[in-house]
Amino acid sequence: MNATQIDQVRRFNRAVTARVGVLHDHYLGRERPIGEARLLWEVGEEGRDVRRLRERLGLDSGYVSRLLRRLEADGLVTVEPQHDDRRVRTVRLTDAGRAERAMLDARSDDLAGSLLAPLNSAQRARLVAAMAEVERLLTAGTVTFDAVDPDHPDARECLRSYVTELHERFDTGFDPARTLLPDPGELRPPRGLFLVARLHGEPVGCGGLKMPSDAPAEIKRMWVAPGARGLGLGRRFLAELEARAAEHGRDLLRLDTNRDLTAAIGLYHSYGFTEVPAFNDEPYAHHWFEKRVAAPPRQ
Amino acid sequence: MNATQIDQVRRFNRAVTARVGVLHDHYLGRERPIGEARLLWEVGEEGRDVRRLRERLGLDSGYVSRLLRRLEADGLVTVEPQHDDRRVRTVRLTDAGRAERAMLDARSDDLAGSLLAPLNSAQRARLVAAMAEVERLLTAGTVTFDAVDPDHPDARECLRSYVTELHERFDTGFDPARTLLPDPGELRPPRGLFLVARLHGEPVGCGGLKMPSDAPAEIKRMWVAPGARGLGLGRRFLAELEARAAEHGRDLLRLDTNRDLTAAIGLYHSYGFTEVPAFNDEPYAHHWFEKRVAAPPRQ
DNA sequence: CCGGTTTCCTGACTAAAGTCAGAGAATGAA
DNA sequence: TTCATTCTCTGACTTTAGTCAGGAAACCGG
Numbered sequence: 001m002n003a004t005q006i007d008q009v010r011r012f013n014r015a016v017t018a019r020v021g022v023l024h025d026h027y028l029g030r031e032r033p034i035g036e037a038r039l040l041w042e043v044g045e046e047g048r049d050v051r052r053l054r055e056r057l058g059l060d061s062g063y064v065s066r067l068l069r070r071l072e073a074d075g076l077v078t079v080e081p082q083h084d085d086r087r088v089r090t091v092r093l094t095d096a097g098r099a100e101r102a103m104l105d106a107r108s109d110d111l112a113g114s115l116l117a118p119l120n121s122a123q124r125a126r127l128v129a130a131m132a133e134v135e136r137l138l139t140a141g142t143v144t145f146d147a148v149d150p151d152h153p154d155a156r157e158c159l160r161s162y163v164t165e166l167h168e169r170f171d172t173g174f175d176p177a178r179t180l181l182p183d184p185g186e187l188r189p190p191r192g193l194f195l196v197a198r199l200h201g202e203p204v205g206c207g208g209l210k211m212p213s214d215a216p217a218e219i220k221r222m223w224v225a226p227g228a229r230g231l232g233l234g235r236r237f238l239a240e241l242e243a244r245a246a247e248h249g250r251d252l253l254r255l256d257t258n259r260d261l262t263a264a265i266g267l268y269h270s271y272g273f274t275e276v277p278a279f280n281d282e283p284y285a286h287h288w289f290e291k292r293v294a295a296p297p298r299q
Numbered sequence: 300m301n302a303t304q305i306d307q308v309r310r311f312n313r314a315v316t317a318r319v320g321v322l323h324d325h326y327l328g329r330e331r332p333i334g335e336a337r338l339l340w341e342v343g344e345e346g347r348d349v350r351r352l353r354e355r356l357g358l359d360s361g362y363v364s365r366l367l368r369r370l371e372a373d374g375l376v377t378v379e380p381q382h383d384d385r386r387v388r389t390v391r392l393t394d395a396g397r398a399e400r401a402m403l404d405a406r407s408d409d410l411a412g413s414l415l416a417p418l419n420s421a422q423r424a425r426l427v428a429a430m431a432e433v434e435r436l437l438t439a440g441t442v443t444f445d446a447v448d449p450d451h452p453d454a455r456e457c458l459r460s461y462v463t464e465l466h467e468r469f470d471t472g473f474d475p476a477r478t479l480l481p482d483p484g485e486l487r488p489p490r491g492l493f494l495v496a497r498l499h500g501e502p503v504g505c506g507g508l509k510m511p512s513d514a515p516a517e518i519k520r521m522w523v524a525p526g527a528r529g530l531g532l533g534r535r536f537l538a539e540l541e542a543r544a545a546e547h548g549r550d551l552l553r554l555d556t557n558r559d560l561t562a563a564i565g566l567y568h569s570y571g572f573t574e575v576p577a578f579n580d581e582p583y584a585h586h587w588f589e590k591r592v593a594a595p596p597r598q
Numbered sequence: 599c600c601g602g603t604t605t606c607c608t609g610a611c612t613a614a615a616g617t618c619a620g621a622g623a624a625t626g627a628a
Numbered sequence: 629t630t631c632a633t634t635c636t637c638t639g640a641c642t643t644t645a646g647t648c649a650g651g652a653a654a655c656c657g658g
Binding site for chain 2: 003005006007008010011012013015016017019021028067099108109111112113115116117118120123125126127128130131132133134135137138139140141142143232235236289
Binding site: 336360361363364365368369384386387388494586 | 604605606608609626
């Protein structure tokens with residue numbers, strides 16, 4: 001990270017807050033204070049508990065309560081106790097509320113349109129593409145990688161999805177009991193470790209590292225949720241796992257994979273893995289890779 | 300502009316306000332209200348007139364006055380009458396003010412850094428490049444093109460800069476009196492028109508269209524300020540002028556240019572002009588172009 | 599030097615956004 | 629059953645961010 005980059009980011013921040021931020025408030029809160037508008041928006045089509053609303057907007061409970069009273073008085077929402085826990089109250093939109101929310105939605109479209117309107121179609125395409133890239137990378141930046149026990153609920157959720165996906169994608173199907181890693185103990189310290197990637201607190205991927213004392217370190221069970229693909233998480237998993245292996249004094253990283261996972265194979269190649277002869281009898285593997293462990297690429 | 304684009308812009312807006320917007324306020328206004336912080340920032344190292352501050356922040360004069368009193372009471376700024384017009388008052392930072400501003404500066408750097416920090420260096424480079432693109436295009440979107448009289452102060456300012464620049468760039472120098480357009484009346488309705496491009500109210504470019512009754516329309520005096528280059532303004536001038544010519548029922552557009560203006564020559568080619576034999580005796584011209592007038596490319 | 603204009607200031611407001619300290623009902627654990 | 633906890637609400641308060649009307653001083657053109 002250098003001064004030129006910092007400078008560009010700051011220019012970006014200025015331009016965006018000036019253009020998007022100001023317009024946002026201007027478009028959103030015309031006859032309704034922004035606080036109420038944001039709340040109305042967060043209630044959503046489905047309705048939402050007061051507690052969740054407070055969390056998502058980061059507001060004081062008294063304040064939210066007051067905002068709700070005002071929306072209720074205007075006939076935009078109803079607030080009713082939940083059935084199973086009557087302390088918790090659920091907010092739902094009325095028809096009028098739905099209509100007002102739809103109007104806010106339309107205004108958001110207008111705002112988006114007003115950013116594109118002055119540009120010609122080639123410029124629009126470039127702006128939209130660049131915005132997609134910024135959004136992707138800003139989002140990617142909020143993903144955290146935490147070492148957890150393979151029995152942690154988030155880990156189990158990822159592993160379940162991993163198995164389901166492989167079963168669908170392999171033309172032979174996939175039965176985890178037949179693989180070389182039926183025992184999650186191998187992915188738990190001190191014999192290994194297991195990472196979960198989280199976006200806004202939700203698990204969006206996992207990756208295990210097996211570090212047997214008598215063999216090179218090996219990456220297992222790496223998976224990224226479909227909704228989080230394209231954020232470069234696969235590459236970051238490799239980097240994180242490689243860094244972890246380096247911390248444990250390992251100098252060689254191995255992995256095997258199935259011929260149906262073409263995107264993964266491409267990733268391994270581009271990350272610096274080289275294909276080697278089979279180093280195990282994994283029944284689902286068609287390709288075997290290894291890579292010398294480098295110092296982590298992050299500063 | 301289609302629904303997919305609108306949608307992408309909205310996702311971008313959400314991601315950016317969530318990440319940049321929130322962090323911005325959090326970083327900037329810690330012990331000082333954002334209003335004061337923004338004002339302190341706008342005063343700048345050099346100091347600035349109260350009037351300018353009001354304009355730039357778009358605030359009520361009474362409000363600015365009150366903010367200034369508070370900053371003054373905290374010993375961060377001094378406010379003194381200007382020498383030549385003692386109604387106008389100039390705000391200047393004290394040493395303490397300079398220190399506080401430097402701290403805000405450092406925080407802005409931190410904010411920028413916090414966006415880049417979680418990414419690896421390849422991702423950083425891509426994020427910064429995409430941000431630069433977004434910034435450029437958002438900025439370009441705020442540029443307005445207005446028809447003005449060639450004697451309007453903004454037009455004169457652009458024309459002065461135009462002449463100065465050509466004089467510096469042509470190896471022969473440039474004397475406007477020797478060109479084929481010594482008379483600005485040709486760029487004034489009904490015989491022609493003159494456009495000024497403005498960014499945040501400041502003139503950043505100009506372009507004239509000569510529409511003689513007995514000859515094709517001709518583009519003259521097109522210029523973009525050095526600070527505004529790379530925003531695609533040259534192309535937009537051509538588009539605007541072409542659209543104007545079309546509105547006046549013209550079907551052919553001409554222009555001539557000097558061999559030293561290589562970027563302009565490239566632009567004319569890429570915009571669809573084709574080089575033709577000399578159609579006038581302009582002493583500074585080496586290349587002559589023409590283009591069939593099309594319907595304007597914007598929706 | 600006079601009347602109109604500009605520039606900045608003050609005083610009196612307002613609305614929005616939020617904080618804080620309890621109160622009261624519902625729940626869960628012992 | 630009791631006691632602590634959770635969840636939401638109310639009342640009383642503050643700060644921030646402004647708006648509006650008018651007034652004093654300085655300037656400018658005739």
